[in-house]
Amino acid sequence: MARSSSTRSSSERRVLDEAGGVRAMTWVMAIMLFLTVLAAALGIGTRTSARSLERQLSGRLTVQIVEGDPVARDAAAARVLALVRALPGVRSATAVDRTELETLLRPWLGEQGADPELPIPAMIDVDLADTGSADRVAAEARRISPSARVDRHQGWMSPVTGFMATMTWLAVALVALMVAATSAVVVLAARAGLETHRATIEVMHMLGSTDIQVARLFQRRIAIDAAIGGTIGAIAGVLVVLFIGLRLQGLGSELLGGVTLDTGGWIAIAFLPLFFVLLATVAARVTVVAALRRAL
Amino acid sequence: MRQRVLGTGSDKAVRQPRMANIVQFENVGLRYGTGAETLSDISFTLASGTFYFLTGASGAGKTSLLKLLYLAQRPSRGIIRLFGEDAVTMPRDRLPGFRRRIGVVFQDFRLVPHLSAADNIALPLRVAGIVEDEIDQPVREMLAWVGLGDRAQARPATLSGGEQQRVAIARAVIGRPEILVADEPTGNVDPEMADRLLMLFDSMNKLGTTVVVATHDFNLLSRLPGAQMMRLDKGRLLDPTGALRYPPVRPG
Numbered sequence: 152m153a154r155s156s157s158t159r160s161s162s163e164r165r166v167l168d169e170a171g172g173v174r175a176m177t178w179v180m181a182i183m184l185f186l187t188v189l190a191a192a193l194g195i196g197t198r199t200s201a202r203s204l205e206r207q208l209s210g211r212l213t214v215q216i217v218e219g220d221p222v223a224r225d226a227a228a229a230r231v232l233a234l235v236r237a238l239p240g241v242r243s244a245t246a247v248d249r250t251e252l253e254t255l256l257r258p259w260l261g262e263q264g265a266d267p268e269l270p271i272p273a274m275i276d277v278d279l280a281d282t283g284s285a286d287r288v289a290a291e292a293r294r295i296s297p298s299a300r301v302d303r304h305q306g307w308m309s310p311v312t313g314f315m316a317t318m319t320w321l322a323v324a325l326v327a328l329m330v331a332a333t334s335a336v337v338v339l340a341a342r343a344g345l346e347t348h349r350a351t352i353e354v355m356h357m358l359g360s361t362d363i364q365v366a367r368l369f370q371r372r373i374a375i376d377a378a379i380g381g382t383i384g385a386i387a388g389v390l391v392v393l394f395i396g397l398r399l400q401g402l403g404s405e406l407l408g409g410v411t412l413d414t415g416g417w418i419a420i421a422f423l424p425l426f427f428v429l430l431a432t433v434a435a436r437v438t439v440v441a442a443l444r445r446a447l
Numbered sequence: 448m449r450q451r452v453l454g455t456g457s458d459k460a461v462r463q464p465r466m467a468n469i470v471q472f473e474n475v476g477l478r479y480g481t482g483a484e485t486l487s488d489i490s491f492t493l494a495s496g497t498f499y500f501l502t503g504a505s506g507a508g509k510t511s512l513l514k515l516l517y518l519a520q521r522p523s524r525g526i527i528r529l530f531g532e533d534a535v536t537m538p539r540d541r542l543p544g545f546r547r548r549i550g551v552v553f554q555d556f557r558l559v560p561h562l563s564a565a566d567n568i569a570l571p572l573r574v575a576g577i578v579e580d581e582i583d584q585p586v587r588e589m590l591a592w593v594g595l596g597d598r599a600q601a602r603p604a605t606l607s608g609g610e611q612q613r614v615a616i617a618r619a620v621i622g623r624p625e626i627l628v629a630d631e632p633t634g635n636v637d638p639e640m641a642d643r644l645l646m647l648f649d650s651m652n653k654l655g656t657t658v659v660v661a662t663h664d665f666n667l668l669s670r671l672p673g674a675q676m677m678r679l680d681k682g683r684l685l686d687p688t689g690a691l692r693y694p695p696v697r698p699g
């Protein structure tokens with residue numbers, strides 16, 4: 152049986168003519184897979200980077216000591232630094248180097264930035280071991296310097312993470328639309344094929360073919376077309392995703408550079424063509440069997 | 448061979464013990480759409496293993512009657528029993544199993560245009576799920592029998608009408624069906640080939656197959672003396688000559 156299966160499938164495949172109606176499926180599938188890979192990469196990429204961003208930011212905050220008098224300011228900053236370091240739940244705390252800060256600010260402040268009289272707040276970067284300690288840090292800082300401000304990175308990043316969530320959902324919606332459109336195309340192709348091959352199907356029925364046997368002829372045809380088209384489309388999509396990934400890294404932006412696919416993401420994308428072939432096969436089978444049930 | 452063909456695949460029809468009447472029609476009527484009845488009050492029985500001719504003028508309803516017989520059409524009224532089972536109310540999913548027990552030569556051949564002569568002939572075996580290794584041999588034998596040994600790979604479109612007809616006949620008999628239905632099987636071949644095909648049907652019949660041949664070629668009938676005959680006229684069965692004595696007495 153196994154020995155003969157290849158000749159069998161080739162002769163069975165030929166029962167239905169390789170008509171244009173089904174061949175066009177190959178190209179539709181290629182386009183669908185291309186677009187779906189792009190949408191999926193967008194979704195998976197943004198979700199992955201949103202997650203890592205969140206992981207990085209949720210444990211981070213900056214304490215600002217705002218004092219007019221630089222001496223009092225530095226003294227307060229030193230005391231806060233020491234206190235915060237001693238707090239449980241704080242992994243590390245470091246004072247931001249003043250000259251570094253001034254260099255950072257120079258483009259905004261001009262050369263006066265170098266003026267030590269200018270009230271630039273002292274800053275302490277705090278890295279928390281557990282995010283729950285953020286309130287304790289804020290309370291300690293205010294006890295020493297009532298005007299101290301605590302800036303949670305997560306807070307100012309929330310519009311960014313929100314945007315990323317929106318992008319992820321948009322991608323999910325796009326993939327869902329693509330799946331629906333692909334099913335619709337397969338159903339139409341199967342119906343057109345049924346019409347084209349009506350005479351042949353009738354003969355097959357008269358020779359004792361079951362509906363399932365007839366459906367299998369279409370399934371096979373459509374699955375092969377979907378597999379060929381899907382592979383072409385998916386490869387093209389992956390190439391574009393790789394290219395965009397390279398360009399993003401070239402930007403040197405920490406935020407956009409994080410938009411990459413991890414192994415899980417690549418695996419998910421690799422499964423897309425497989426899923427689409429399966430989807431096409433099932434849609435073809437259901438359509439054909441439903442249509443045949445109306446014949447005698 | 449016969450057992451294998453019928454016993455494989457999703458054949459749900461249970462083989463009946465050999466029955467005397469393999470086909471039974473009772474007051475069968477057929478109406479296409481809303482017009483007048485094409486067939487009316489058709490009643491007859493076919494004895495298993497017998498050879499029947501079905502004759503009648505063009506348009507009398509021969510093809511329509513055969514369609515009812517090979518399960519391509521359901522009657523509008525009446526009772527049809529095939530292999531001892533009610534074929535009228537039979538659920539759809541049991542039809543394939545019954546159709547595999549009936550070989551059909553269609554009046555218009557109905558060869559699959561994209562398949563070679565050999566692949567067309569092999570179709571019933573493939574449908575029945577016969578393994579590929581056991582298909583080649585009988586296909587070659589059948590091709591030789593109908594005189595097309597050298598045209599095995601030809602597509603139907605490249606065959607003459609008579610050659611196509613012979614492919615259709617080979618396809619109908621290759622599965623050794625219990626009933627063989629042939630609709631004008633010799634319409635396109637010369638008398639010599641017609642004779643040869645008739646002998647093929649006759650040898651099938653001698654092996655136990657019930658044969659029904661529709662024809663308006665009376666020469667064909669004379670070649671098989673003793674065969675039984677049903678005559679159709681305007682959709683009604685004329686009182687049959689020969690042994691077709693159902694119903695025994697017609698009232699009125």
Ligand SMILES: Nc1ncnc2c1ncn2[C@@H]1O[C@H](COP(=O)(O)OP(=O)(O)OP(=O)(O)O)[C@@H](O)[C@H]1O
Nearest residue numbers: 479480485503504505506507508509510511512554
């Ligand atoms: N599918 C159909 N729909 C409507 N009318 C039909 C259909 N098939 C056959 N008829 C009509 O039924 C009648 C009998 O046709 P049928 O084909 O059974 O005759 P026949 O005896 O086989 O003729 P022939 O010897 O020419 O093949 C004809 O009047 C035909 O027009």
Ligand SMILES: [Mg+2]
Nearest residue numbers: 509510554630
């Ligand atoms: Mg006819």
